[in-house]
Amino acid sequence: MTSSAHPLRAMLLLGAAAVALGACSHPQAVAPAARPPLATIDLREQVAPRERIWDGTVEAVHQATLSAQTAGRVLELPFDVNDYVPQGAVVVRFTAVEQGAAVNAAQAQVRSAQAAYTDAEAQYRRIAAVYARKLVSQTQMDQTRAQRDAAKAALDAAQANLRQAAQSADYTVVRAPYSGILTQRFVQVGEAVQPGQPLIAGLSLDQLRVEAQVPQSDVNVIRKFSRAWVLYDGGSKRVEAAKVIVFPYADATTHTFTVRLELPTVETGLNPGEVVKVAFMIGSRPRLLLPDSAIVRRGEIVGVYVVKGDTVMLRQVRLGYRFGEDYEVLAGLAPGEQVAADPGAAMKWLIAQHAEGTAAHD
Numbered sequence: 001m002t003s004s005a006h007p008l009r010a011m012l013l014l015g016a017a018a019v020a021l022g023a024c025s026h027p028q029a030v031a032p033a034a035r036p037p038l039a040t041i042d043l044r045e046q047v048a049p050r051e052r053i054w055d056g057t058v059e060a061v062h063q064a065t066l067s068a069q070t071a072g073r074v075l076e077l078p079f080d081v082n083d084y085v086p087q088g089a090v091v092v093r094f095t096a097v098e099q100g101a102a103v104n105a106a107q108a109q110v111r112s113a114q115a116a117y118t119d120a121e122a123q124y125r126r127i128a129a130v131y132a133r134k135l136v137s138q139t140q141m142d143q144t145r146a147q148r149d150a151a152k153a154a155l156d157a158a159q160a161n162l163r164q165a166a167q168s169a170d171y172t173v174v175r176a177p178y179s180g181i182l183t184q185r186f187v188q189v190g191e192a193v194q195p196g197q198p199l200i201a202g203l204s205l206d207q208l209r210v211e212a213q214v215p216q217s218d219v220n221v222i223r224k225f226s227r228a229w230v231l232y233d234g235g236s237k238r239v240e241a242a243k244v245i246v247f248p249y250a251d252a253t254t255h256t257f258t259v260r261l262e263l264p265t266v267e268t269g270l271n272p273g274e275v276v277k278v279a280f281m282i283g284s285r286p287r288l289l290l291p292d293s294a295i296v297r298r299g300e301i302v303g304v305y306v307v308k309g310d311t312v313m314l315r316q317v318r319l320g321y322r323f324g325e326d327y328e329v330l331a332g333l334a335p336g337e338q339v340a341a342d343p344g345a346a347m348k349w350l351i352a353q354h355a356e357g358t359a360a361h362d
Contacts, residue, residue, distance in 0.1 A: 056212035063203035120151035180204035305346035
């Protein structure tokens with residue numbers, strides 16, 4: 001056999017070892033002459049939360065149905081269902097003929113009232129100057145003051161009518177109160193609407209929360225610790241709730257309490273309506289934790305490189321839920337064992353040892 005076939009043979013031997021991993025949790029080890037120059041992790045039990053897990057539903061904190069605040073006919077619907085809508089964008093536009101006419105009429109009333117008030121103010125100032133010289137009576141002075149005050153009140157009323165008319169005109173343009181996704185349209189272009197009629201519905205993806213139903217037997221301990229985590233992606237990822245709120249009443253039919261978890265503003269990939277697992281802290285206990293960086297995944301096989309003396313072996317393990325950057329080890333490892341911190345370096349070292357052993361044998 002030529003030396004060029006040695007690396008291929010080493011790869012075949014390593015592949016055979018990986019296949020054997022699926023059938024046995026303790027495959028045959030490779031025992032080199034020198035201690036492997038690999039960084040290792042000493043496995044120790046660590047105190048981690050003891051949890052009770054229930055299903056929860058993701059929902060948007062900000063979701064609303066926008067309704068008409070004035071009468072009109074729908075002129076424009078710029079966005080369709082499932083479109084992203086930026087904050088402040090126009091989502092519905094009405095015809096504004098009546099509202100525009102009302103604004104013009106109110107503006108005319110303001111101008112008329114302003115002219116009347118200006119005249120009454122000038123008349124009052126003239127009478128006041130004459131009254132100071134005792135040339136007019138107190139009655140005439142009081143009448144002039146009353147006319148001035150009445151003109152001022154009429155001007156204030158006209159200005160209020162103008163603001164109301166302008167507000168009604170503004171209601172013909174409906175804008176998004178926040179950025180989000182348009183989920184439903186209740187009207188179509190050309191349709192006449194009345195005040196209070198629903199127009200569109202939408203929700204924001206910027207801030208999410210999770211609601212879960214828990215039995216009354218768990219409520220007190222959940223209130224005590226007030227910590228919870230949302231598990232997603234099959235439990236491989238988790239995010240701690242920013243706040244845990246236990247509703248102060250139970251459902252009369254199911255006798256369960258609603259618990260709301262406010263999520264932090266971090267990117268999770270969760271969407272409203274999804275079902276997730278919610279882990280509530282109910283105490284603490286020791287757990288054997290393993291960093292994710294030390295884990296080897298080959299298809300459905302999950303393992304680690306265990307370093308024991310001068311021996312390195314690839315061992316299959318069974319993992320539980322994730323805690324931060326660590327996974328709980330349910331089976332396959334024991335406290336006190338050493339695991340290669342860099343699986344890639346361990347694999348390269350094993351390949352090199354196989355190649356050396358094969359060359360020496362040939």
